[in-house]
Each structure stands twice: as C-alpha cells, then as structure tokens.
Amino acid sequence: MRLSVTNLAVRRSGRRIFAGLSFALGPGEALMVTGRNGAGKSTLLAVLAGRLKPDAGEVRVAEVGEASLPECLHVVGHRDGLKSALTAEENLAFARDLLGAPALAPAEALAEMGLAHALRLPVAYLSAGQRRRVALARLLVCRRPLWLLDEPTAALDTASQAVLAHLMARHRAGGGLVVAATHQGLGLADARELRIERPVPPAAGGPGDAAWDAAETVA
Structure with a gap:
C-alpha cells in the first residue's frame, strides 16, 4: 500500500488549522505527527480516516486493489x-x-x-x-495495512509501551504503514516526523484572525 497526501488544507469553525501539508508513505514506513496541543494532529488523522473533509488538497491510496481508503485502515483514537x-x-x-x-x-x-x-x-x-x-x-x-494512532501510548505503562512498539515493528515488517500522532517517542525505528506548528493566538486587541491565519506554518 502507498499513501500520498498533497497540499492538504483544513479549516474548522472558520479557522484554518493547517495548509500546504504534503507527504507520502510506502510499504513498511512510519510517520510521527508531532506538535503542541491544538496544532491539528488529530485533525489530520480525521482527514486520513475520511471523517473530515479537507478544504483543499488530496489524499490518495494506491496498490490496494478495489478497496477504498477507509477499508484499508485501523483507527485508534483518544476514546477507546x-x-x-x-x-x-x-x-x-x-x-x-x-x-x-x-x-x-x-x-x-x-x-x-x-x-x-x-x-x-x-x-x-x-x-x-x-x-x-x-x-x-x-x-x-x-x-488492515494502514494504522492511524492518536496518542496510542496514553495510559500505558512501560511494559505495555514496549509491547506496542513490537507490534508496530512487526506490522511494518509485513509492509504495513503507521501514522501516529504523539508527544513522545514510540520506538518507531527510522520513522519520519511531520511537525505541525501553530503560533500562539493573538492577544486581546492584537492582530485579527486573518493575520494569525497568515502566520500559520506547517513544518
């Protein structure tokens, strides 16, 4: 399975969360999505899962036969x-x-x-x-070849985190993909990192939302 994301942009409640986001993953690859709270990590996973429609850009999946993207993925979110x-x-x-x-x-x-x-x-x-x-x-x-994991180590002790790291490594060894939103290392060897950055909201009396939007970046 191959996953590609091109120039993705998302707004929620009229405010831009991120824009110009692109990446591609091939068999056995992993991506750690990082950034401070509210940066848009969970939003990106929701778009990949098909639960949220982007304002612009494209999410494509290849080499999975006739299956659609939702039929190719597992989601483990904040709620169990x-x-x-x-x-x-x-x-x-x-x-x-x-x-x-x-x-x-x-x-x-x-x-x-x-x-x-x-x-x-x-x-x-x-x-x-x-x-x-x-x-x-x-x-x-x-x-399912694509695992979308949102803070997967939440509430896990050290031993359970090691078990999860082993399962992800085994999944990748079989050609599976992992996209994980996280604040900490997950033991994902050779994983790439996508950091989503958002500036601090403007103070009262400061520049408006339009100026804040223009300052947002994706690294």
Whole structure:
C-alpha cells in the first residue's frame, strides 16, 4: 500500500488549522505527527480516516486493489470506542465481524497485549490502561495495512509501551504503514516526523484572525 497526501488544507469553525501539508508513505514506513496541543494532529488523522473533509488538497491510496481508503485502515483514537457492558472478547469479536479480514482470534489478540486473564471480563471492570490495551488489540483481530494512532501510548505503562512498539515493528515488517500522532517517542525505528506548528493566538486587541491565519506554518 502507498499513501500520498498533497497540499492538504483544513479549516474548522472558520479557522484554518493547517495548509500546504504534503507527504507520502510506502510499504513498511512510519510517520510521527508531532506538535503542541491544538496544532491539528488529530485533525489530520480525521482527514486520513475520511471523517473530515479537507478544504483543499488530496489524499490518495494506491496498490490496494478495489478497496477504498477507509477499508484499508485501523483507527485508534483518544476514546477507546469500547462497549463497557460487553466483555473484552465480545468487543473484539464485534470489531472483527464489522471490519472483516479476520486475523487473530480475540483470545489470541488479548494474549498478545498481556490481557489473557481479561477475556471474559466486562470492559467496565478494567483500568484505563487495560481498556487502552483492549482498544489496541483491535489492530490484531483484522488485517488492515494502514494504522492511524492518536496518542496510542496514553495510559500505558512501560511494559505495555514496549509491547506496542513490537507490534508496530512487526506490522511494518509485513509492509504495513503507521501514522501516529504523539508527544513522545514510540520506538518507531527510522520513522519520519511531520511537525505541525501553530503560533500562539493573538492577544486581546492584537492582530485579527486573518493575520494569525497568515502566520500559520506547517513544518
């Protein structure tokens, strides 16, 4: 799979988030999207996932047959997207049946994340870190070449972060792509970095939003 983004621009609530953003990823490559809070990291992932339409630019995917981009990706966002009343196994089985292209069984995926003991526990009983690991286990129950990860290490302890780093390395070794919005290193060897910069908002009585927009840059 190959992903290319050309001259992407996005506005939300009338304010420009970023503009002129371009990059390309080929099989096995990873991109870390960095920048301060509010810079537009999550917005970029939402555009790539097809949940947000850009104002300008193009997102293209190649070499995946007849599949569309949403059919080629996994998203792990800030929210875990789990049903609290369902068990960890039931949540993963639902994801597998919904997304298709099954890979590991839910029990195997949970074991990979160190949660074999939580197989039949309702997600409501799990800690924040355990819930995060169940959400990440969705990456393993279905085969999808592009992983979009928004702060994937949130609530994870050091051991779980190492497990995630191993899973991403294995995914890339098989030709998969990773785009991760992050404030810290993720153990992604040879990953490229896309830093989105936004200036501090103008003070009261300072230059207006038009001037602020003109000052925004993407590095």
